[in-house]
Amino acid sequence: MDLSFGQEYEEFRAEVRQFVEDNRDKQPKARDYRSEDAVAWQKKLIENGYTLRTIPKEYGGLGAEPDIIKSRIIAEEFGRAQMHTGLAGQGISMLTPILLEMGTEEQRQEFIRPTIVGEMDWCQGYSEPGSGSDLASLSTRAELDGDEWVINGQKIWTSGAHRADWIFCLVRTEPEARKHHGISFLLFKMDTPGIEVRPLVDMTMTPNFNEVFFTDVRVPKHQIVGKRGEGWQVANALLGFERGSLAPPDAAQSRLNALIKIMHQETINGERLIDNPLFRERLMKIQGRVMAMSYNDMRLLSARINKNQDTKLAAMVVKLQGTELRHELEGLAIDVMGEIGLSFGDNPYVRDAGTWQFQYMYYLGLIIGGGTNQIQRNIISERGLGMPREPRAKVK
Amino acid sequence: MEFGLSEEQTLLQDSINRYLSEELPLDQVRKIATGDVPDSSVWQGLTELGIPGLLIPEAQGGVGLGYLDAAIVSESLGYHVTPGPFLASAIIAPVALNLAGGQEALLSSIADGSRRVGIAFGEAVGARADAGFTVADGKISGKSLFALDSNADDYLVADADCNLYLVSAADVKRTNLSTVDMTRSTCELVYDNAEATLVSRDVNVFIEALDAGRTMQAADTLGAAQSMLDQAVAYSMQREQFDRLIASFQAVKHMCADMVANLEPCRAMVWYAGHALDELPDEKRLMACHTKAHLQEVGQQVAKTSTEVHGGMGFTDLVGLHYWFKRIGANRQLLGSPEMLREEAARIQGFAA
Ligand SMILES: Cc1cc2nc3c(=O)[nH]c(=O)nc-3n(C[C@H](O)[C@H](O)[C@H](O)COP(=O)(O)OP(=O)(O)OC[C@H]3O[C@@H](n4cnc5c(N)ncnc54)[C@H](O)[C@@H]3O)c2cc1C
Numbered sequence: 001m002d003l004s005f006g007q008e009y010e011e012f013r014a015e016v017r018q019f020v021e022d023n024r025d026k027q028p029k030a031r032d033y034r035s036e037d038a039v040a041w042q043k044k045l046i047e048n049g050y051t052l053r054t055i056p057k058e059y060g061g062l063g064a065e066p067d068i069i070k071s072r073i074i075a076e077e078f079g080r081a082q083m084h085t086g087l088a089g090q091g092i093s094m095l096t097p098i099l100l101e102m103g104t105e106e107q108r109q110e111f112i113r114p115t116i117v118g119e120m121d122w123c124q125g126y127s128e129p130g131s132g133s134d135l136a137s138l139s140t141r142a143e144l145d146g147d148e149w150v151i152n153g154q155k156i157w158t159s160g161a162h163r164a165d166w167i168f169c170l171v172r173t174e175p176e177a178r179k180h181h182g183i184s185f186l187l188f189k190m191d192t193p194g195i196e197v198r199p200l201v202d203m204t205m206t207p208n209f210n211e212v213f214f215t216d217v218r219v220p221k222h223q224i225v226g227k228r229g230e231g232w233q234v235a236n237a238l239l240g241f242e243r244g245s246l247a248p249p250d251a252a253q254s255r256l257n258a259l260i261k262i263m264h265q266e267t268i269n270g271e272r273l274i275d276n277p278l279f280r281e282r283l284m285k286i287q288g289r290v291m292a293m294s295y296n297d298m299r300l301l302s303a304r305i306n307k308n309q310d311t312k313l314a315a316m317v318v319k320l321q322g323t324e325l326r327h328e329l330e331g332l333a334i335d336v337m338g339e340i341g342l343s344f345g346d347n348p349y350v351r352d353a354g355t356w357q358f359q360y361m362y363y364l365g366l367i368i369g370g371g372t373n374q375i376q377r378n379i380i381s382e383r384g385l386g387m388p389r390e391p392r393a394k395v396k
Numbered sequence: 397m398e399f400g401l402s403e404e405q406t407l408l409q410d411s412i413n414r415y416l417s418e419e420l421p422l423d424q425v426r427k428i429a430t431g432d433v434p435d436s437s438v439w440q441g442l443t444e445l446g447i448p449g450l451l452i453p454e455a456q457g458g459v460g461l462g463y464l465d466a467a468i469v470s471e472s473l474g475y476h477v478t479p480g481p482f483l484a485s486a487i488i489a490p491v492a493l494n495l496a497g498g499q500e501a502l503l504s505s506i507a508d509g510s511r512r513v514g515i516a517f518g519e520a521v522g523a524r525a526d527a528g529f530t531v532a533d534g535k536i537s538g539k540s541l542f543a544l545d546s547n548a549d550d551y552l553v554a555d556a557d558c559n560l561y562l563v564s565a566a567d568v569k570r571t572n573l574s575t576v577d578m579t580r581s582t583c584e585l586v587y588d589n590a591e592a593t594l595v596s597r598d599v600n601v602f603i604e605a606l607d608a609g610r611t612m613q614a615a616d617t618l619g620a621a622q623s624m625l626d627q628a629v630a631y632s633m634q635r636e637q638f639d640r641l642i643a644s645f646q647a648v649k650h651m652c653a654d655m656v657a658n659l660e661p662c663r664a665m666v667w668y669a670g671h672a673l674d675e676l677p678d679e680k681r682l683m684a685c686h687t688k689a690h691l692q693e694v695g696q697q698v699a700k701t702s703t704e705v706h707g708g709m710g711f712t713d714l715v716g717l718h719y720w721f722k723r724i725g726a727n728r729q730l731l732g733s734p735e736m737l738r739e740e741a742a743r744i745q746g747f748a749a
Binding site for chain 1: 397398399400401402464629632633640641643644645646648649650652653654656657658660661662663664665667668670671674675683686687689690693735738739741742747748
């Protein structure tokens with residue numbers, strides 16, 4: 001165990017702290033994703049090496065050596081100040097890593113720079129009405145016609161499709177092949193003729209996701225990642241990236257700090273919430289769980305540089321534990337605030353811009369999205385513990 | 397930066413695990429638990445491996461290792477529901493005696509296995525109406541409850557002000573108090589004007605010893621719960637119902653997955669708590685409280701769930717799963733229940749008076 005950061009890193013920490021101090025007022029509001037503000041902020045963070053540090057220079061990043069300690073310090077300092085850590089859309093957190101690993105040089109050149117600064121926005125077209133957990137059964141078809149794919153079918157729950165410039169999409173290209181072997185991974189523009197986006201209002205009453213219909217959508221043949229029929233492998237690599245990023249412990253720590261602040265500021269019957277022993281007990285219980293996930297995360301980070309550590313299970317539990325924990329943490333804030341905690345939307349008494357109710361619901365969405373937590377449990381027991389798969393029930 | 401166990405630590409844990417799997421099959425645990433064989437039989441073997449002197453300086457014949465090392469040993473002992481006085485005699489007492497100073501001779505006899513020191517911390521941790529004592533002019537009169545280790549040679553006794561005294565077992569009336577956890581003993585001590593040697597008036601000595609003890613209990617629970625999880629998975633892979641392995645039932649798989657999801661992050665937490673005791677003075681108190689509290693919640697969930705996975709067999713004495721269940725239960729209650737510890741965690745952070 002060696003957690004010493006050393007002089008160089010203490011200087012780096014001082015730098016980050018200074019940046020946080022100087023820019024506290026300049027950060028964009030948490031929820032207005034992709035405003036001019038947010039893009040400017042994102043560029044500033046990339047220039048300073050405070051987000052996406054390791055993306056190579058030729059693709060618009062800083063090209064920094066992977067430095068787990070610096071990333072850690074940045075996360076800690078931003079978390080402590082509850083500072084906006086930059087954009088984290090599906091293009092940034094899912095597509096960029098996969099293009100770096102599996103894309104062609106032309107694809108990296110074309111897509112990564114605009115994506116990471118927030119100028120090119122992406123949506124993920126995987127789920128279909130008949131194919132959610134059983135994603136590999138998807139039926140949207142793409143047929144080759146000369147130099148173009150011709151796409152027909154429907155996607156659903158497509159987050160951000162209404163504002164996305166591009167989509168990365170799973171389509172069936174080899175209908176004769178077994179289900180996992182007939183899928184390809186295509187990239188195309190959302191303004192291509194034949195695409196219709198219908199907003200789908202979610203429980204936060206925001207049209208965050210959509211139904212997307214494809215009618216004879218024509219896409220250039222080369223806009224495929226990986227080989228024809230290998231889209232499932234590409235998608236699975238992506239799901240790995242998505243799951244890790246769905247419930248980052250630093251964000252939980254930052255929300256916990258915000259909750260502690262509320263409990264010191266708000267009163268009921270003249271008593272501060274923190275002075276109520278029942279609320280305090282619940283706060284401490286959550287704090288213990290947040291701590292466990294933070295040290296688990298340290299262990300995972302460390303395993304990335306010290307390759308001899310076995311952290312398979314530690315990594316598998318992050319999505320399941322992290323999303324449940326956040327849902328409970330946000331719910332606790334609502335509970336301690338009483339009626340005030342109900343406030344949502346345009347209400348003069350709403351606290352923290354309504355983020356507590358919003359995130360409480362949002363994390364329920366994440367418990368379902370990205371592979372439901374039941375599917376996570378299947379994965380942990382089958383791939384983690386080696387327990388057998390459920391035999392298939394046959395339709396009578 | 398490396399967050400994890402060093403090669404030496406992994407080797408240490410491997411060697412203890414190997415020793416315990418060979419020398420301490422469940423049958424042996426049973427014999428000790430039922431009193432057919434004294435717990436000194438295991439303790440002797442562990443003494444040969446240097447366990448009582450883990451934290452004792454080399455100058456006193458100990459191994460002079462750190463808290464993180466002790467935590468991984470404690471995890472192994474929990475995994476094998478190892479009987480004996482590890483918590484009191486290898487952790488809490490040596491930490492206090494060493495910090496207090498002037499106890500070199502006693503530390504040497506702990507390290508070489510010739511003496512066992514129990515602890516009676518009830519008055520300082522959570523005084524009860526049916527116990528209590530007074531100390532005056534080097535003499536102690538009254539009673540302690542749930543002192544750890546019914547076979548100790550001496551007891552380190554803490555009063556309500558966290559002063560520490562040493563009392564010889566020969567000078568007290570000692571009655572074993574049986575608990576559900578038959579792998580480790582607790583007792584009542586009645587003092588009647590017995591000799592009590594002042595060891596420390598420094599509250600920090602008491603606190604460090606207590607924090608160390610709590611962290612080791614968390615590690616013990618980590619090990620015991622890991623064993624229960626492993627046993628549940630193994631059992632489910634051989635038991636058949638409805639012409640299927642029960643491991644193929646999703647209800648069973650999800651119970652196992654939930655145990656993993658709760659338990660696996662605890663490993664990193666226990667490591668960090670051990671490391672904090674070694675190196676991070678500002679964090680060690682909070683870590684000790686939160687880690688014991690959190691591990692006891694998770695331990696309880698795992699203990700229940702693993703028993704359920706075993707069905708009726710889990711409820712029998714035949715498979716002996718209950719030894720682990722009860723061990724985890726004892727770790728939960730002794731030296732501070734989760735609620736008490738969380739309130740202490742709140743106080744440490746200035747959230748409570
Ligand atoms: C907020 C949010 C955002 C999303 N964003 C996107 C997006 O951008 N792009 C995209 O493609 N998709 C997106 N999705 C869709 C998401 O991936 C699916 O909703 C999810 O995979 C579950 O599929 P389903 O909704 O069809 O549920 P179903 O698969 O029908 O599941 C219903 C219930 O059955 C359970 N179940 C199903 N199969 C099993 C099994 N084998 N074992 C045990 N239980 C099972 C599930 O756990 C669940 O409880 C999003 C969803 C949400 C909630």
